[in-house]
Amino acid sequence: MMRSDRRATAALVLLCTAVFLDSMDLSLMGVALPAIGTDLALPDSTLQWLMSGYAVAYGGFLLLGGRLADLFGRRRMFLAALAVFAAASLAGGLLSDGWLLVATRVVKGIAAALTAPAALALITTTFAEGPRRNRALGVYALAGATGYSAGLIASGLLTQVNWRLVFFLPVPVALLVLAVAPRVIPAGRTDGPRTGFDAAGAGAVTGGVLLLVYALTETNWLAGGAAFLLLGGFVAIERRRRDPLVPLGVFRSGRLTSANLAALAWACATIGWQFVAVLYLQGVLGYSALATGLGIVPMGLAIVVTANLAGGLIGRWGLRRSAALGLLVQGAGILLFLRAGASGDYATVLLPALIVHGVGNGLSFPSLNIAAVGSLPDDRQGLASGLVTSAVQVGAGIGVAVLAAVMAIPASPLDGYRAAFLSAGAFSLLGAFTAYVGLRVRAEPRAPEPTRTAPTSTRA
The missing domain is CATH 1.20.1250.20 (MFS general substrate transporter like domains)
Known part of the structure; x- marks a missing residue:
């Protein structure tokens, strides 16, 4: 195998490992919630947000994450977001206040939303279109699809020892990826000049998706109505922007x-x-x-x-x-x-x-x-x-x-x-x-x- 092929394979493994962690964190909390509630005397309303806080933040910031990866560099965004993910995981394992634990989960959701688009973009630009890219994306899909099931298994095993291990689990894996990634993941480049950042569009779509996921989670019709207003405002903003967050023409x-x-x-x-x-x-x-x-x-x-x-x-x-x-x-x-x-x-x-x-x-x-x-x-x-x-x-x-x-x-x-x-x-x-x-x-x-x-x- 040529050196460039070995480097591409190593990069794929690291990128998929990070995405595996993002997906696994969706299910890690499920089995551990009763033990956390008993140990810290937390009500069910707080425990629920240990799961939904991560999912809401993940779903709400994804489009913003993809745009930031295009603007500021995919490898740079991948490494920075993964470092935040590791730090929030470590903090969650050390804290004992319910709402501070929720805050770490929200931060992890935002970090995952910035990591995943950058990782997928790095894969598609590292492997040429055709069979090699298809195989690479198959491995990527495998990492994401199995992460949820692996989280259920790991959560069951770790909770039997101590629920804090559920928070600590991603830390050493993320640190290993951060140590090796700069050597094997290509820096890449952004074609063309950097255009202005669509702050209004980013705020509208992120807020709209956050409220939509919250409305579905909590069956809150008021939040659902506000979500549709924000998403409608996002469409109106994107139609007028010269450098939109999501060029609506792509949906043609x-x-x-x-x-x-x-x-x-x-x-x-x-x-x-x-x-x-x-x-x-x-x-x-x-x-x-x-x-x-x-x-x-x-x-x-x-x-x-x-x-x-x-x-x-x-x-x-x-x-x-x-x-x-x-x-x-x-x-x-x-x-x-x-x-x-x-x-x-x-x-x-x-x-x-x-x-x-x-x-x-x-x-x-x-x-x-x-x-x-x-x-x-x-x-x-x-x-x-x-x-x-x-x-x-x-x-x-x-x-x-x-x-x-x-x-x-x-x-x-x-x-x-x-x-x-x-x-x-x-x-x-x-x-x-x-x-x-x-x-x-x-x-x-x-x-x-x-x-x-x-x-x-x-x-x-």
Whole structure:
């Protein structure tokens, strides 16, 4: 292997490690919350924000993170945000005040929102378009998709020792990435002059998304109305700006728009389903927190295997077929949970559903990411990655809120779980339809890259 190839591989490992940490932190708190509440005598309202504070900040600052990565340098933004992430993790493990703990989670969410778009943009500009980039994005998708499940397992193990270890876990990993990254991750460059920073647009979209995720989490209609007003104001601002945060013209790309809508539906389905499935395993089947995490391991393995094969499958079948098929298989895995009852057998009922879901998840997520970032040129990769990652985070909030509401409708708790599984499957089918119809639109012509000739793009 040539030295440049080894360096690119090392850079990919470090970037995906950071994204894995971002994703894992979404689920690390779940199992630890009861122990934190007992130890620090915190009410449920405070405990809830240890989870939602991170998610709200992550979803709200993603577009801003993508723009900052394009303006101020992707490697610089990646390293700075990861350092903040590590510092906030360390502080959280040392503090004992409830709202200070929440503050560290919010800071970590903001740091993750700045890290993820920069990391994805660095990957797409390090690997040439074609099979190498597809394989790299498959590894990236694998890191993000397995982080959530790994967080459940790690949280169960660490909480048995001490809940503070849940906060400390990301610190040594982040410090290792920070020590090695400057040697292997290319500095890159920003093409063209730096334009002015769209402060008004950034404030409107960030505030709008924050309020939208908050409204979905808390079922707060006033916040929801304010969110739509801010998002409408964002559109008006972007139409008048010469250097907008999000040039609205990018949405003329049918592929970009469809990939982001399908990614939103993907997250509604899989993150919403995972939320309900964990409650079902513990609340109905009586699984312990550790048993729940270990029970999800086969799904994680299925994601790992499929994501490793995704690059070759996409090259053979094309993005449209791969994304749509992956979402259909993912939906089938979710709907298989309808077979589960008050005493669902793991080996014959739950295990097949988990494996099928993992296979579909591991194929669809890389396909949607490749379609989204492949629709914009290299100097817009921060924007492209910010859009698709934001779609996933907002979709996660929508999915959890909708499925939680659906669960509360039937009189029987078991019927509530079944209704939620059916709704999650419907989200996945909607995503498959969106991908199959929308991704047949071919990407717009790409600007030639100055240092290499772009190979033939992945077929639709």
